[in-house]
Every structure is written in structure tokens, then in C-alpha cells.
Amino acid sequence: MKKYIVSFCIGILFVVITKGQSLSSPNGQLKLNFKIEGEGTPYYSLNYKDKNVLKDSKLGFVVKPADSYASDFKIDAFDHSSFNEKWEPVWGPNKEVANHYNEMLVHLVQNKTGWKLNIRFRLFDDGLGFRYEFPVQSELRHFTIKDEVTSFNFGKDYKAFWIPADYDTNEFPVTTSKLSEISKLIDEARKEPLAAKAPSATLAVQTPLMLKSQDGIYINIHEAALVNFPAMTLDVDEKNFILSSNLTPDRNGDKGFIQTGSVSPWRTLIISDDAREILSSNLIINLNEPSKIEDTSWIKPAKYIGVWWEYFTGGGSTWAYSDNQDIRIGETDYNTLKPNGRHGANTKHVKEYIDFAAENGFDAVLVEGWNEGWEDNQAYRKEHIYSFIKAYPDFDVEELHAYAKSKKIKIIMHHETTSSAVDYERQLQKSFQFMKDNGYDAVKTGYVGPIIPRSEYHDSQWMVNHYKYVVETAAQYHIMVNSHEAVRPTGLHRTFPNWIAQESARGTEFESFNGNRQDHTTILPFTRLIGGPMDYTPGIFEGDLSVYGNNKAKLSTTLTKQLALYITMYSPLQMAADLIENYKKYPDAFQFIKDVAVDWDTSYILEAEPGDYLTIARKAKNKKEWFVGSITDENSREASVNLSFLPKGEKFEAIIYKDGKNASWNHNPKSYEISKQQVTSGNTLKIKVAPGGGFAISIKFLK
Missing domain, CATH: 2.70.98.10 (Beta-galactosidase; Chain A, domain 5)
Incomplete structure (x- = not known):
């Protein structure tokens, strides 16, 4: 640094x-x-x-x-x-x-x-x-x-x-x-x-x-x-x-x-x-100390997709390989169990995600449910649940390592602990060595449920030290950490830049069950994100989850607000969280996700009022490209995008992804319009934003 x-x-x-x-x-x-x-x-x-x-x-x-x-x-x-x-x-x-x-x-x-x-x-x-x-x-x-x-x-x-x-x-x-x-x-x-x-x-x-x-x-x-x-x-x-x-x-x-x-x-x-x-x-x-990692060349911001959202949609995919609840980690031979036929993290399915990532310029694929232990749906308060080095029979680690490498794609490891932090620490060194041996350089950690040791809470002193220990140990293996359900961040990503993202707030997954309000993402940048970047997992195009089965949830946003979140919800680790088939249905809107950067030279806060609206522009790292995101709460508004941040005397093409004329979060959320126009630093764009809506703009230099 x-x-x-x-x-x-x-x-x-x-x-x-x-x-x-x-x-x-x-x-x-x-x-x-x-x-x-x-x-x-x-x-x-x-x-x-x-x-x-x-x-x-x-x-x-x-x-x-x-x-x-x-x-x-x-x-x-x-x-x-x-x-x-x-x-x-x-x-x-x-x-x-x-x-x-x-x-x-x-x-x-x-x-x-x-x-x-x-x-x-x-x-x-x-x-x-x-x-x-x-x-x-x-x-x-x-x-x-x-x-x-x-x-x-x-x-x-x-x-x-x-x-x-x-x-x-x-x-x-x-x-x-x-x-x-x-x-x-x-x-x-x-x-x-x-x-x-x-x-x-x-x-x-x-x-x-x-x-x-x-x-x-x-x-x-x-x-x-x-x-x-x-x-x-x-x-x-x-x-x-x-x-x-x-x-x-x-x-x-x-x-x-x-x-x-x-x-x-x-x-x-x-x-x-x-x-x-x-x-x-x-x-x-x-107020945080400079990086304690001398060689940071291996720490790379990334855009990823993953075997994840399908578990929340109600479409039938499961984290677990088998429906058998009588599992003993270290004792059960999974090759003798009958597979349930719904396990999402299988070799064939993961290859489909790897192919899609490679075809569309993504960096990585997250895979949840790859490892032994997911059968116990009452895992909370239990100590020995998961193995972080043993894969399910239908997940071929070596084959997928070679396949991903051939496509120049990384696979992101997932370590869900169900908050058994003591057991995770026991497995940590061999788990990270397993990752290193098989080409994984990033891990998503999870802490769902009450903490073990049972004397502790997620935010107590012992657990604060645990999260830091995980990140410091990961750095020894050149592994980046994206921690979920951890203590909220306090700027330690400066000291440990391999702590590349956290959740630690109400993310997109809640759209699939309890829901998020329309003002939710207009508040989070003023609250949770003040301490550090959030893995919010945006990019959901199909907002009506009833199309998958019994889940009656509906997203609180329009489709183009989902695009805007890539700018307004800052993170160097950004997920395109929806299913592959939904991106194939809307290739013109998906283009923005393919184009948007994840690391930046400069950021410009153009408009902001907590709980109401937000408009942010950012310049891509080492490129003459700018991206703008604007979001609102449940009320429609007209946003003002002053382009004075662009270099003077030069011309640019702006591609605008905005809500359709009759769009709103609860009516016609997938209605959008895409337009192009030439712009300069002297322009100010006035764009209508639908209730629960937003817009995204991609700006590129015209040679």
C-alpha cells in the first residue's frame, strides 16, 4: 500500500x-x-x-x-x-x-x-x-x-x-x-x-x-x-x-x-x-491503523454470481444433500445415504454457473451447501455440525477446481458455522489449507444462530476477537473474507484489507421472507455502511417469488432500482444474486451489471437525504468510465444528476436504465426503459424515479 x-x-x-x-x-x-x-x-x-x-x-x-x-x-x-x-x-x-x-x-x-x-x-x-x-x-x-x-x-x-x-x-x-x-x-x-x-x-x-x-x-x-x-x-x-x-x-x-x-x-x-x-x-x-498486510497484490475486488438465491425462492433447491436427519460428522458415510434430488451444490449445476460467469465477464462463483453437515435443520446450539474439508458426494472438488481454472473463474468457499465459533477455530487452519490446495482465495463465513461458546453473544468481546482471528489467519493463506452475521464493521478493512466485505445487516435475502421496506436502502448507507462495505447481494430481476411455487414474497423495489444498488450500496465484492434464467430474460438490463465496476478512483455524492433518496456517481478505477445510481423510498421524485464531475471539453455516451412510465415497486416493477444520449460536463439530467424505484447510468468516453 x-x-x-x-x-x-x-x-x-x-x-x-x-x-x-x-x-x-x-x-x-x-x-x-x-x-x-x-x-x-x-x-x-x-x-x-x-x-x-x-x-x-x-x-x-x-x-x-x-x-x-x-x-x-x-x-x-x-x-x-x-x-x-x-x-x-x-x-x-x-x-x-x-x-x-x-x-x-x-x-x-x-x-x-x-x-x-x-x-x-x-x-x-x-x-x-x-x-x-x-x-x-x-x-x-x-x-x-x-x-x-x-x-x-x-x-x-x-x-x-x-x-x-x-x-x-x-x-x-x-x-x-x-x-x-x-x-x-x-x-x-x-x-x-x-x-x-x-x-x-x-x-x-x-x-x-x-x-x-x-x-x-x-x-x-x-x-x-x-x-x-x-x-x-x-x-x-x-x-x-x-x-x-x-x-x-x-x-x-x-x-x-x-x-x-x-x-x-x-x-x-x-x-x-x-x-x-x-x-x-x-x-x-x-481512525484505523494502516494495513498490516505488506503484500496486498492478491487482494482483488470481484463481481460474482452463485448457487444461493435458489435456496430462498421456494423453488425446491436445498443446501442439504440428503433428507436423513440422523447425521454424525466424522462418522456418517454420505455415499450410503439416499440423495434428496434437490441438492443445489452439485458438480453439473455449479459448472453451469461457472460457464455463465465466464461468458459474462464475472470473476467468481459462490457455492453454498457444498460440504457435509447441512442435514441438521436444528443445528443451533450444537457444536459439531459441519466439515469444512469434506464435500458431498455430488460435489467434485478437484473436477470443479480444474474446470473453473480453465474458464479463469474463481470459486468462493462458504463456511456456515451456525455460530459454533469454537468448532470453526478448531478447523480453521486445515480448512484454509484445503481452500489453498483447491484454488479458493475467498470465503463467505456465516454465524447464524446463538453463539458457542454459550457464554458469548455475536457482539461480545470474545467474538470480536474471533472475527479478527479468522481474518488474520485467512491473510496467512492469502484468503479474502466476506463475513455474514458478524459484528458490524468499524473500518478495520483498512488494517486488514482482505476483510473485503461483511453483511451484518438486513440484506436482500429478507426480501424472500419478511421483506424490506422501500426506504430500507435509502437508510443503510447512512447507518450500517458508515462502518464499512456491505455484501447486500443486489440484482434480483424477478421480484415476484410466487412464480417459483409457494413463496408469496414480492420485492420492495423496481428492477432498475436493483441496478442502482450496485452504486449506492458500496462494496468491492458485488453479487449478481438472481437466477441465471432471469438474467437471460432481460439481457439489455443485465448489461449494466456486466459493465459496472467494483473498484473506484473517485466517488461523488450528488443528492442525499436519509430515508428519502440518494444519488451517487463513481469513476471506475483507472478507466474513463463513470456509473451513476439513484434510488428513492416509496415516493416518486425527479432526480437531478449534475454531470460536472466529468472532464471538461470532452464528450461521452450515457446509457440510462430507468423506470418505465407506469412502473412502481408494487405495480409493473419490471417496467423499464433504456436510452442513450451524448453528454458533457455541462449537462444536468432530470430523471423521474418511480415509487420504490431507481435508475442507473453508464457513462463512457467517446473517442
């Missing part, structure tokens, strides 16, 4: 006896104030463009058995510095990232105990990051967190885009309401049937949390560099409009086992009066 500093750091140590200090962002629009008040309690507050957006908010911890690590402090010193660099990510929405901040490190000491605590604040032009640092000290070596008291005191009834705080899932639909309305809505929101749920005992919501004030200030709260720490949710004091940290505990109620010499994740606030700037922020990835 290239990295170059364009200015230098300046550090000055101030030993002070005052109770507070302030810090400004590089452009001066954000101002942080820090102070010690009352019984030695540390507080911070924040102003944006001379408006107070965060009132005095508490900092610190309570540790076990009942010791305050949040009071009786005095300030020992302040340390100020500035930093400015530009660096190049391995992949991303932009080929170059600016990292410019002013920093203040506060050194605190408790009067009675002598315990030390440092708080490091970094103020960017678009927000604030701060973390706790626990210095090595003779008075304190190990401690257990009982609570983190970090608060965000807004003092106003913000509009919020939220899902209920849950320690085991991020797959709830997003609710939009005022902070004061969350308590009366959260019980209904929690009723969503999901594979594993562990709701917070308090009134709390998940991060990333998107907020909007009545006077048009947008604030996003999340965390960055979540390492060796439980994930943070947010308790809601809806009377005083204060949010406070609620760390994910283990099942014993402990919220973190800490050794001094370590640090917390960064607590982050992205702030702007322009919603577009929330989406263009690099604050979270900039």
Missing part, C-alpha cells in the same frame, strides 16, 4: 493546572471543550459552526466490583498535535484518502487510587473521534468493565434512524422516529423473527445511529477500530435526550476484560449540515 505524508506533525506538551482545554478542527468549524467538573468527573462538549450540538457529556468507566473510573480525577497534562496526510487504500470508493486532524491527549490521574487514564481526542473537519487509553501502571494491571459511562448529551429531540440494541443480531428493519418516541415503538420493532436475538435489558439502540436535528444538523454516532473490546450500543434517555454507551456483555454480565497497556475503540461522531458529507466522510477508516 502506498502512503505519503504531505505535511508533518507538531507536538507540544502543556503541563497544566487548569480544569479544561479546547480543541478546534483544521477548518475551525468544530470546537471541542474538555473539562473536569464536580467530583472530578471528566466532561466534553462540541460546537459546530458556533452551534452547540453536544452539551456537557460524561466520560469514563465503572469497573468491578464497584470502583469508579469516571470521577475523582485531576488533569496531569494536555498534549496537542496536528496531522495531515494522504494515503492510498488497497480498494475503496476513492483511490486517495485525506487524513487531516488536530489532536489533544488528556492525561488524567485519580486522586485517591493513583489510577491513570488517558483520553485521546481527534477533531477532523467532519467530526470527532475519541478513545480511552489505559497506561501500564503499577497501581492497576487488570480490570473488568462493569459499565462505560460515555454519553452523548444532545438535549434536543432528534429524528433518529434506529434498530433495537441487540447483542446477537443487526438484522432488524430500520425504524424512523424521534428519540422521544423510541420507547413506545421498540417492543414492536423487537418482534421481528430472527435466528438469534438477545435484546438489551435497557432502552437502547444500535450503532451506527443516524440523527437529524430540526435545524438541519446531521450526526452519525458509531465506533472505529473495534479490537479486543465489546461492541457499543446506546442507551436512550428520552426525557433528557442523552445517549450513553451500553457495551455488549457476555452472558455473565461482564462487559470487558482489560489489561493496561491497551486502548478502547474510538467513539465517533460525524457531523454536517449537508447529508452528502456524512456519506463522503473518511473519519472512521482514518
Whole structure:
């Protein structure tokens, strides 16, 4: 990875006896104030463009058995510095990232105990990051967190885009309401049937949390560099409009086992009066460490198809080879079992996908259900379910390896653990060696169901360390990881760029059963995607699943909105998720999926309002090609696409894929129009978007 500093750091140590200090962002629009008040309690507050957006908010911890690590402090010193660099990510929405901040490190000491605590604040032009640092000290070596008291005191009834705080899932639909309305809505929101749920005992919501004030200030709260720490949710004091940290505990109620010499994740606030700037922020990835992988040449963004959607459509395909439930991993001889005749991951069928991928310029084929163990439909809470090195009898690993290689196609491995993380760790080294031996360089991991070890949740400290261990081990074998049902991302893809995608939210698969609302994908970029890319699996053309059998589900989008998602739902790993036959029915619309890039030079947020609409343009990496995606909620609108991002003085051809005149998500969703026109940087396109609809544009240079 290239990295170059364009200015230098300046550090000055101030030993002070005052109770507070302030810090400004590089452009001066954000101002942080820090102070010690009352019984030695540390507080911070924040102003944006001379408006107070965060009132005095508490900092610190309570540790076990009942010791305050949040009071009786005095300030020992302040340390100020500035930093400015530009660096190049391995992949991303932009080929170059600016990292410019002013920093203040506060050194605190408790009067009675002598315990030390440092708080490091970094103020960017678009927000604030701060973390706790626990210095090595003779008075304190190990401690257990009982609570983190970090608060965000807004003092106003913000509009919020939220899902209920849950320690085991991020797959709830997003609710939009005022902070004061969350308590009366959260019980209904929690009723969503999901594979594993562990709701917070308090009134709390998940991060990333998107907020909007009545006077048009947008604030996003999340965390960055979540390492060796439980994930943070947010308790809601809806009377005083204060949010406070609620760390994910283990099942014993402990919220973190800490050794001094370590640090917390960064607590982050992205702030702007322009919603577009929330989406263009690099604050979270900039708070993560640079890549720990020196040679990243093997990490490649990819476009893929797969044996996947057919399992959800109700058309009859199954992950399991046999209907026999009496399976013993390591003991059952699958060659003696009667196949059910519906197993999707068979050699012949996978070859069809490989052929289609090769014919249409795709990079890879995902195959789910290839390995022994899928027969147990009550696999949750069981430890030894799957083998990750033994294939079903009808899946010929060697033959498919050779066939895919001959077609220059990769196969993406699938490791569903049903959340038996301990068993997965036992098999990890030999599983990755098996992948390496058979030409697999990417794996989709899954964690459906309650976690084993049974003392843990998906977002607890032990599991946070598990996901990192999997990614670090995969890097040793030059394997990329796409994790599903894992803790929500916090920018660690900068440090481990082989962590190429995550799900960790309500993706396309929910269209096949509980459904997604029309505004769902207009909110996710402001919430879930703030922490990192999502494997949303777009590209479903046949939205009426009743055509396959008993499934009565219908998609919440038009066909061309599915095309737009390739731009608006950023990921370097993009799936064309529908069945092959549906792409063959609509070859002209499928052309956009074939053409669209997965790695980018520059991204432009053209229009944005959370929950309502989004229009984004991106320039393909190292090509004179641009792609535009625009989506809306349940309301129709006219989008405005200002093409000033195109080079001046040159001509281009725009291919526009838009909703038909009478299209809507629930009526005529497959009605679309395709047109071509010559454009320049001086043009602004006005395009009507249907209810639940969207459009996509492919722009290429005219020689």
C-alpha cells in the first residue's frame, strides 16, 4: 500500500493546572471543550459552526466490583498535535484518502487510587473521534468493565434512524422516529423473527445511529477500530435526550476484560449540515491503523454470481444433500445415504454457473451447501455440525477446481458455522489449507444462530476477537473474507484489507421472507455502511417469488432500482444474486451489471437525504468510465444528476436504465426503459424515479 505524508506533525506538551482545554478542527468549524467538573468527573462538549450540538457529556468507566473510573480525577497534562496526510487504500470508493486532524491527549490521574487514564481526542473537519487509553501502571494491571459511562448529551429531540440494541443480531428493519418516541415503538420493532436475538435489558439502540436535528444538523454516532473490546450500543434517555454507551456483555454480565497497556475503540461522531458529507466522510477508516498486510497484490475486488438465491425462492433447491436427519460428522458415510434430488451444490449445476460467469465477464462463483453437515435443520446450539474439508458426494472438488481454472473463474468457499465459533477455530487452519490446495482465495463465513461458546453473544468481546482471528489467519493463506452475521464493521478493512466485505445487516435475502421496506436502502448507507462495505447481494430481476411455487414474497423495489444498488450500496465484492434464467430474460438490463465496476478512483455524492433518496456517481478505477445510481423510498421524485464531475471539453455516451412510465415497486416493477444520449460536463439530467424505484447510468468516453 502506498502512503505519503504531505505535511508533518507538531507536538507540544502543556503541563497544566487548569480544569479544561479546547480543541478546534483544521477548518475551525468544530470546537471541542474538555473539562473536569464536580467530583472530578471528566466532561466534553462540541460546537459546530458556533452551534452547540453536544452539551456537557460524561466520560469514563465503572469497573468491578464497584470502583469508579469516571470521577475523582485531576488533569496531569494536555498534549496537542496536528496531522495531515494522504494515503492510498488497497480498494475503496476513492483511490486517495485525506487524513487531516488536530489532536489533544488528556492525561488524567485519580486522586485517591493513583489510577491513570488517558483520553485521546481527534477533531477532523467532519467530526470527532475519541478513545480511552489505559497506561501500564503499577497501581492497576487488570480490570473488568462493569459499565462505560460515555454519553452523548444532545438535549434536543432528534429524528433518529434506529434498530433495537441487540447483542446477537443487526438484522432488524430500520425504524424512523424521534428519540422521544423510541420507547413506545421498540417492543414492536423487537418482534421481528430472527435466528438469534438477545435484546438489551435497557432502552437502547444500535450503532451506527443516524440523527437529524430540526435545524438541519446531521450526526452519525458509531465506533472505529473495534479490537479486543465489546461492541457499543446506546442507551436512550428520552426525557433528557442523552445517549450513553451500553457495551455488549457476555452472558455473565461482564462487559470487558482489560489489561493496561491497551486502548478502547474510538467513539465517533460525524457531523454536517449537508447529508452528502456524512456519506463522503473518511473519519472512521482514518481512525484505523494502516494495513498490516505488506503484500496486498492478491487482494482483488470481484463481481460474482452463485448457487444461493435458489435456496430462498421456494423453488425446491436445498443446501442439504440428503433428507436423513440422523447425521454424525466424522462418522456418517454420505455415499450410503439416499440423495434428496434437490441438492443445489452439485458438480453439473455449479459448472453451469461457472460457464455463465465466464461468458459474462464475472470473476467468481459462490457455492453454498457444498460440504457435509447441512442435514441438521436444528443445528443451533450444537457444536459439531459441519466439515469444512469434506464435500458431498455430488460435489467434485478437484473436477470443479480444474474446470473453473480453465474458464479463469474463481470459486468462493462458504463456511456456515451456525455460530459454533469454537468448532470453526478448531478447523480453521486445515480448512484454509484445503481452500489453498483447491484454488479458493475467498470465503463467505456465516454465524447464524446463538453463539458457542454459550457464554458469548455475536457482539461480545470474545467474538470480536474471533472475527479478527479468522481474518488474520485467512491473510496467512492469502484468503479474502466476506463475513455474514458478524459484528458490524468499524473500518478495520483498512488494517486488514482482505476483510473485503461483511453483511451484518438486513440484506436482500429478507426480501424472500419478511421483506424490506422501500426506504430500507435509502437508510443503510447512512447507518450500517458508515462502518464499512456491505455484501447486500443486489440484482434480483424477478421480484415476484410466487412464480417459483409457494413463496408469496414480492420485492420492495423496481428492477432498475436493483441496478442502482450496485452504486449506492458500496462494496468491492458485488453479487449478481438472481437466477441465471432471469438474467437471460432481460439481457439489455443485465448489461449494466456486466459493465459496472467494483473498484473506484473517485466517488461523488450528488443528492442525499436519509430515508428519502440518494444519488451517487463513481469513476471506475483507472478507466474513463463513470456509473451513476439513484434510488428513492416509496415516493416518486425527479432526480437531478449534475454531470460536472466529468472532464471538461470532452464528450461521452450515457446509457440510462430507468423506470418505465407506469412502473412502481408494487405495480409493473419490471417496467423499464433504456436510452442513450451524448453528454458533457455541462449537462444536468432530470430523471423521474418511480415509487420504490431507481435508475442507473453508464457513462463512457467517446473517442
